[in-house]
Amino acid sequence: MDQSVLDRINALYHKSQQEGLTDAEKQEQARLRKQYVAAVMSNFESQLNNIDIQNEDGSIENLGEKYGQKKH
Secondary structure, three states: OOHHHHHHHHHHHHHHHHOOOHHHHHHHHHHHHHHHHHHHHHHHHHHHHHOOOOOOOOOEEEHHHHHHOOOO
């Protein structure tokens, strides 16, 4: 995620606390927040898909390969 997007999210938040937002700014804030949450979730999913565990029998199992392809 680009730092300028994070800066804009923060600027809109501070403006909403101080003086309020116009309807266009509220829509922009909602869109940017969705974009941010999607980026965080994607990053988190990538991290989880790269976790390996060692089973009791000594074999290594990648949890991303085991569970990552399933959709809830």
